[in-house]
Structures are given as structure tokens and as C-alpha cells.
Amino acid sequence: MRLELADFAVRRVAFGSPTRWSDGRLTVDPDEFVDLVRQDRRIRAVTLDVAHPGDSVRIVNVHDVLEPRIKVDGPGRTFPGVCDRDVATVGSGRTHRLGGLGLVECVDPSDDLGPARGESRGSHQFIEMSGPGAVQPYAGLRNLVLTLSPENGLSDEDWDEAKRAAMLRVSDRLAETTLGHEPSSVETFNLAVDDRSLPGVVFIANLRSAEHRVGPRSGIGTAVYGVTRLSAPWLLHPTEIMDGAITRKTTWMQTNNPIVLELARRHGRDLNFLGCIIARTNWTAQREKQLAALRVAELAMMLGAQGAVATVDVRGNRFIEAILGVQACEQRNIKTTLCTVEEPNEDGQAPALIFSTPDIVSAVSCGDSDVPGPFPAVERVLGAFEPPAEWHAERPGEGGGHIARYWVDYYGWGRAGCVDF
């Protein structure tokens, strides 16, 4: 599989007409995008805002961030499978990306109190665009912020589908502006090379499923080709991930996963990148967790892996299958490095990992999610139609507690500080 990823870097976003990309400047016609979003009448209202790095801006009620990408050659569509999009295998041919642009999905909190809270509604994530809180990678993006609100009486499922489909319409339209232009740069990933003299490496991502809360056929939550349910592990080409095969929490983080990108860049040079094993988590009985972990290791073995890098996107009980997966790999002599955040240390009383085994011999800490404040008062608050005054005010720093998570560095961006050991 071979993918050319052509970057049309965005350095500035401004409102104007017509919508176009030109030499790093993205012009967005707000009326066009309001109409595009409200094609679906399940969306009652939408506003658009722009935030740049360093702005005195706080973006609240963030549900997802995505980077617009579009396929210009090769099968399939970007972000396949979600919202009835084609499920054809992506990851080959040529893809255009609007690098440096964040398309931020916010939901006005007034109508946002459904039972699937935390998965589709009621997200409390916020982004500081400047100051000590500007450690999320999104703070380095030029963000086009869409704040949405649903029509009354929608089910969680309907609302989730409506807002996601709307964001993808916007993403597609923005990415289309690159057609006919020369990219800022092109990166080529040729995975057809298979040099078995180099060490074989797999990437293992443990990604949460909300099946225990929303059932197996829901569209809510992190999806692989649109499928959110618990399943045996998926095997993906890294370029499929770059084309958006994994969506949500956040979609931007998936397509820009630094581990996937770095392993793919080093493929054929100093390692043989055999593929990405996507394990779904939130199994709710211990034997299921053990089985899921064993299947991950077996798959890595069958691929010929000698090494693995593993990540996990949740804390709590789901961490168990991630650790068991690392253990199962190590027991098969696959050298495995776990890349993870640490638990809050509770003044030295709590272990760094909620669960571990002596087999875990290599780990990279992505910090404990503590972000010292205070976060200064901001001039603008985006992500709510009428943000309450307290969102403008100075805020204390954010601790890495289990519930209040301002920024959890799952994949090692390292902007909040990290230590290797």
C-alpha cells in the first residue's frame, strides 16, 4: 500500500467570500457553511468562529476536533464507514490534507443532558489557545469552531449522527478547496516495501468502545470504519489511519497520531512496520479482557513482530486489557513499550499505573495530566451561544484526576512534559 499525503498548510483562517484556499490562507464563507450544516434540520442552530494560536480564547464544550482530508486518487473516502460513508478500504493513492487546521465540534450545553453523557453529550473538554493551558496540540492549530445545538426531542443516537455528518460535510467542503492547487509539501508512505532483515514492529492501540453503555450497533464513540462495538482486534495499515479509518476522541488525534507517523516514516529504513493492531476495550469480565489481550499478542506473532509500541486511551478498568496485552506480547518475546499517562500520584500514595505486571519492562510516561495554572481570564469564549461569565474568568490549573481531565497525552505529543524511563 502506498499513500501520498499532500499537505496544504493553513496558516491563517478568515471569514470572507468565496470559500477558498490560497497560499496558506483559508477563506471561509460563513453563510455557505451555516446552510451546509442546516441542510439537516435536526440541527437547530450553528455558529462559526475562528481562533488562532496565542489568541486570548477558551474553546469550551468540545466534542471532537478533526483535520479536513479528501481523497483525490485511490479507492474510498476519508473517514470511511461513519454516517453511511463508503466502507471501501482507504490508505492508498493520494490524499489532500489541510494541515494546521482544526475543525472543532462544540455543542452548546443548553440542550445537552442526555443519558449517553460523556460519549455523545456533556463533554467538558475545553481548549486554551494561550497561556499555561495551551499544551494540547489543538492550541497550535488554526481552529474553525462550529457550535451546534440540536432540535428538541432528538435521541442521543440521532443527535450524534446529525452532528457528525454535519462536521463531515464541512470537512469535505473545506478539503475540496485544495483541488487544483499545488501542495505545500508531499509525504509519501510506501508500505509495499517488506524488508524482513529489519526488525518487525507493530503498533498496538487500545481504543475504548462505548458498547457497555450504548449497545453494539450504536454510532456513538470511537469507531473503526464506523464500527464502534467491542470486537476481536482490527488490523489496519498505518495509511488507513492517516485516511481517517479511526474516528473520534479525537479524530484529529487519530489521523495525526505521532507514533503511527513516525513508525511509518522509519518503515523500510530502520524497521519493518508490519501494521496497526487496534484492540477495542471496555470488556467487562476478566476472562474477556484476558482473551482480548491474548488475541492481540497472537496477531502480532502471526505478523512476525519482534517489537511493539502500545498505547491506551482510557484509564480505569480498561487499562487492564492494555496491560495484559503487553504482558502477552512480552511472554511471546515481542519487546513491547507501553506509552501511557500515569495515574495521579496522590502525594506518593498511589502507584503510577492502576494495574501492572512484572512483564512490563519498558514504558514511556506521557505525564500525569497535571497542567499547572492558573489559566488566565480570556477575552473570548467559544463553544457556547451564551457562555456563562465563569468561563471568561481565570481558572485554576487542572489536575490529572480520573474525572476532570483537561488534557491526557495518550500518544506522546509531550507538550505537557514527559519522562522516559
Added chain:
Amino acid sequence: MSKEIERAGIPVAMMSALPALALNVGALRVVRGVRIEHVCGDPSLSPEEDQELSEAIVLTALRALQTPVDGPTLFEPQIGREVSGAS
């Protein structure tokens, strides 16, 4: 929590769907439960079987409370069938 209560001198039996985690963090008496969603029962069973399962788990917890232990110890509910979440 169970460790803190133990520290105050009160024995604790912890019923857990994930006994490996409970043992790992140092809980002394861990009783294998069913699933995270329903630790002490199983809605897929008939009411009679569910009752039997619940009783087995609770009685195992009571037995655990009366058993001296030296360190983290797993107690398996003794019933005619395996705890269904483990199957």
C-alpha cells in the same frame, strides 16, 4: 477503599468483576464477581438461578471475612455452575 478500612482494623471482603485488579492493588480478600455491570448477579439467568448465584457470591464473601489471610487472596464462589460472566 478496602485497604483503608482494613487499616482501621475492620476486615473487608471485596466482591469484584475484575479480581486481578483488586488483588493487584492489594485488597486482602477478593471475591470473584460476575461483570462490571452486575457484580453480584446475572440478568441473563432465570430469577431462581440469579438468586442462587447471588447467594453463592455473598456467602463466599462472608466466608472470606472469617478467613485469616497473609496477603491478597482470591475467593471463588462455590456454586453448581461457573459464574457466568467468566464464561
